[in-house]
Every structure is written in C-alpha cells, then in structure tokens.
Amino acid sequence: EVQLVESGGGLVQPGGSQRLTCAASAFRFSSNWMHWVRQAPGKGLVWVARINSDSSSISYGDSVRGRFTISRDNAKDTVYLQMSSLRAEDTAVYYCVRENRDGYHFDSWGQGTLVTVSS
C-alpha cells in the first residue's frame, strides 16, 4: 500500500523557516510527480507546489512563490518543502500528495503535518 509520511511540522515564529519532509514507500517514487497541498484551520484545500520526477520542472502557487522551495531526493524516496519568511497565514496542515501517473489528479495523500506560525 502506498504510504506518504510527512514530518517537520510544529510551531515557528513569523519570519522564520521550517522544512517539511515526506517519506514515500510502496511505489516507484522516481516515476511520480509530487505535490504539497495545504489546509488552513477551518478553510479549504490550497495547492502549494509541484515537482516533476527528475526535478527539472517545478511550479508554485502564487501565495508561496519566492518563499517556499520544493525539492526531492529520489535515492531516499523523499520530497521536501523548505518554507521561509513564514507568515501567520501559512498556518495550515500540509499534505504530501502523489500525482497519478496518468496525470493531473492526486491519487494518494499523506496524513498531513501541522505548521503553526505564531509568536
């Protein structure tokens, strides 16, 4: 069974940085595009970032572009989200998500990790 396990969430001060990690297992990680999606408390899902299989193509949502960096290590079956210049509005559960190999939709989600930006 496909598993995506996020870690790295916690309390961080405004303006600070945090790195999220997503460990993947039970599928050929290097063949799938990976995404991060977040959900602020009481709010809806928001797409954050995407990285293709060999890291040659990366894209971001408007609200995080220039502050967040997505990366992956196919040797470790891991995808990362480096977050900097964090703001209160970045407070959310961050989900690691696998894009289906046929493309354009999300077929596996991690349980999520909560990031709280507060002083």
Place this chain on the structure above:
Amino acid sequence: QSALTQPASVSGSPGQSITISCTGTSSDVGNHNLVSWYQHLPGQVPKVIIYEVSERPSGVSTRFSGSKSGNTASLTISGLQSEDESYYYCCSYVSGATWVFGGGTKVTVL
C-alpha cells in the same frame, strides 16, 4: 490563481440526487478536461472520486458522476446516503503546470 467557486453547502434527503457546481474561468476549468473531485471526510485524508471531468477511479461508487459545460464543472451524487456527508472539493489543472482548488462544499444528508 483565484480559487474555483463552489457553493458553501448543499443538502439533500437520503435517496435524492444532489449536484455541486464548480465555476472557474477559460484559463482553468474551461481550458482543459482536467477537473478532479475529492471527498474529504472528517478525520480522514482527501480521496479522489472523479478525475478528467467524468472518470471514476476503481472502487468509487457509481453514484458519483461528473460533467462539465463551459467554465463550470459539476459533481452529482445520486441515491444520497448518510455516508456521503462530507466536504467535496473540485480541482482544475491550469496552464503553466499549476493547479487550483475550489473553496469546498459541505454536503449534509438531512
């Protein structure tokens, strides 16, 4: 990247059919047949129930169906059941390798 527009809530009685709309623009919903729908039950992770406007993943009930007209996609739940009570989100691919979600719709079974 403005969020797609969904009604905040939709309700129906058991056995009825309900439809959730998802309105975007000619840059997202209207430009591709790449709309997907996710069911997000409380305490669980989102689950894809429709992809490419109207395709159902293996194992998803045939009571869920999708369609699209112009810039608006729709999810229909037929034969509404108590276990369908959940949040539902649409999502569309946008040119430039980005995606956008709808604001979500809470479905209540009366």
